[in-house]
Amino acid sequence: MSSKYDNIKMREAAPFAASMMESLRDLGYSTETAVADIIDNAIFARATKVSIDFLWNGVQSRIVISDDGLGMTEEQLVRAMRPGSQSPASERKNNDLGRFGLGLKTASLSQCRMLTVLSRKKTQKLSYWCWDLDYITAPDTEGWTILQKAEKDDLLKAGKMISGTVVIWDNLDRVIELDKEGYSEDDFYLVAEKVKRHIEMVFHRYLETGKLQIIFNGVAVRAWDPFLRGEIATQPLPDELLENGEIRIKSYILPHRSKLGEDIWSENEERGGWDSLQGFYVYRNERLLLAADWLGLIRKKPHYKLARIMIDLPNHFDHEWQIDIKKSRASPPLTLRHYLKAITMATVTQAEQVFRHRGKQVQRSLSGDFSFVWKEMVKDGRFFFRINQDHPFIASFVLKSADKKKDIQKLLRLIEQTVPGSSIIAKEHEYPDNMMRPFEMIPDTEITSLMKELSEGWKKQGLAGDLIKKKLLMTEPFSDYPQLIETLSYE
Template sequence: MIDYSNIPSTSAEPEASSMIETFRAIGYSIETAIADIIDNSITAGAENIWIDYDWKGSKTTLSILDDGSGMNNEQLIQAMRPGSKNPLDERNRDDLGRFGLGLKTASFSQTRKFSVLSKAADYKPVLWSWDLDYVNLEKAWKLIRYIPNEDQWLKKIESLNNGTCVIWWDLDRLTKDASEDNEAAKSKFLGIMDSVKSHLSMVFHRYMDAGLKIFFRDREIKSWDPFMIGIDGLQTKPETRLERGSIRIKGFVLPHRSKLSAEQYNYGKGPKDSWTAHQGFYVYRNRRLLVAGDWLGLFKREVHYDLCRVQIDLPNNFDGDWQIDIKKSIARPPSIYREQILALAKEIRNQAVEVYRHKGKVLKRKLASDEYFPFWEERARHGKRFYKINRKHPLLNELLSKSDDLKKDIEKVIQFIEETIPVPLITLQESENEKPHGQPFEGIDHNAIKETMQKLFNGFVSSGLSIEKAKARILNTEPYNFYPEYIEFLINE
């Protein structure tokens, strides 16, 4: 330990206005900002949350009222302080907070001026506001007790025994310089409010399903469940537990489109309006959704995994390990669990792909009499075995048919390939090697398969085959027969 007693020192406090400008640049969206305010309401034990807005151009207000425990004067001042709690402090098990910053950073990300009005049971309501203009003027971390139309806001909270209202009243980023009768600005604002609503329906769906009510302009928001629990045909994998049960992972394979009504299918598209955007992991911290449909850098998003959604539940004391950020919109699995999570996800992803494979196979069986096109064929010549490339294979057939000048050269190269194929070496390896032989295109990029498949399909359809027949023919053609899961995603142009 250094002996500090004789070392010179000087104060270097943060400069208030530049610090606040930094808060403003953390990168919240309005959706994530409002969710962060609601986290505080839930932690304070709220059962009802009312979100309200009043479009008035650049004087628009947005408020979030809750019937949680509320705060007295001292508590409110402490709550308004940036860094009101140490992130290293032990938190109550169901605390959704993290850095002691959310209320301030989330609010400043959207406003230059905001107020918190709060009432603890047996106390009078108290109000304090952050106003960036005042902070600039005073060059100090100072709150003011002021809000335009104070009475109107007081009325909101008076009917509650206890509760808190966060009021954003200078939404410069959203409503900059807009006049009240600017219809374009208004409809943009209303569109944003809609997306806030659907974001909240997803982020807090488990709280809402357990009784929490969130109202948006007095209408209760319905929850959105990414796993569509209870729907017919949903496949649920048994839960896996890590870290002595504190991390829980559960995979779901949602029903295929053909098993859903149009309404259910649309529901599945979720707030992002897309099944593909909603595949992946759903990471929850204390049942609050942090990450909604993302493969966390472990896999790519691909259409044939559309039915796959994986729930990961974390407690609130793993934040550092999982790199939970200030906005609570990012989480990354720590390296010690990476392999396990990867293996689990692969299993669930395979099960999801199996739904499409199965459908492909059924289609193939339905048209079983269709001709089969292998790439290689065995032939006999002078009592000996040879392997030839199948000239009738649709890919080759097409290539040869459109390469007039090169046809002879291509033929020659093919003949050379056929004559030099190292059959004895392959045979030897096959019998002596423990490593199994891979299937075509295993472990490498499948774009070549997908692209040529689509091309063949277009060709078959324009030559007069029905869509079903064209698909069946592709499924009877090597190497596409190994990948029936792609058939579903052929586009009929």
């Protein structure tokens, strides 16, 4: 059979193993993205449990990742150890979190110089092979050679598996900075903690549903949900479907700080800060690929901090969304950017309202009877604020002090005319998370006393207990303290 290449001179130009393997180490993996890549393989192998152990022993320190998945036969393991073991264009199963057939090798060798994999398929013998870069790069070594070697203790432990895979990283030259003066065990475990936090987020949907259990240095990893769906004040917006329903988008408006416990707020701060956590969260098969990024559609701004949007993709959109080998980058196709921009603007507009109004628009939507202390006024196109004299507590106080009503109104007018509006705006813009909540520095007993005084007045008016509780929940600033409202007696 003739070919257009029949009369062309040819010569093999295979890459040198040593230089190619060293080059593959520099694809940009961090320790946390590398570990996550190994967990992806475990998920594809139908593992229900993954154990990760950071084991400190100076230069002999190692990282061991094991799973209880299907495991591999001898031939399957050899194929898995081969760089480029599958084409990114190949059709894949829905639960396949890989794409290039490089993850096991590139992720592992980005962190260590020796990768050992031990695996057993049910009812079959244990198989084990090793990539040792010191051997590959030795002067007298040629070719892409893997070694059948493993530590005796590793063979004994892996031999007890019914099925599963163990990935071992030794000679951690990219994790342990031995040339850094004073590098210690504490530094090693700081890297481990960073990895654990990454896993809590990247695989949170697997952990939440119980599809996967991850044990990190002997302790079960808990899920961290960036959307705070367990918080009652979180506002989910309606689903948006693109590409014939294959891409699902779900926006969430997170609660204002005044609606969250200090522990929840602090945890978000520790994970990079509320400002940095806003944006899109792109998932493929429930695995987080890209976190807290507006995909080039808008810039991050402090008043958008409560906006987070989930995008769910099936894995056959990898090429269109430019999913990279590390599974840490995604970019939407031009055909979808218009729709995503519209969704973005609708979400951040609502998030800004929650941020600026301390979450009060939630109550406004529940009832038109919400009682604010301050009223926003407009006259001749100019804005100003007045104290709401119909506020239940203020109205009650004025009524009880009828003989001093004029003096009270003079005092209220003085307060209204001297509100430091420009200073408040400047401070909230510069330090948005440092503004105190109403009564934050006041003992709970004082707030409770005010609530009791107001509720007693309503009781005298003949209001039932349930209605009094509802009115307190709809009255500023008591609405910020539902836990104290629950402690009152309404009999």
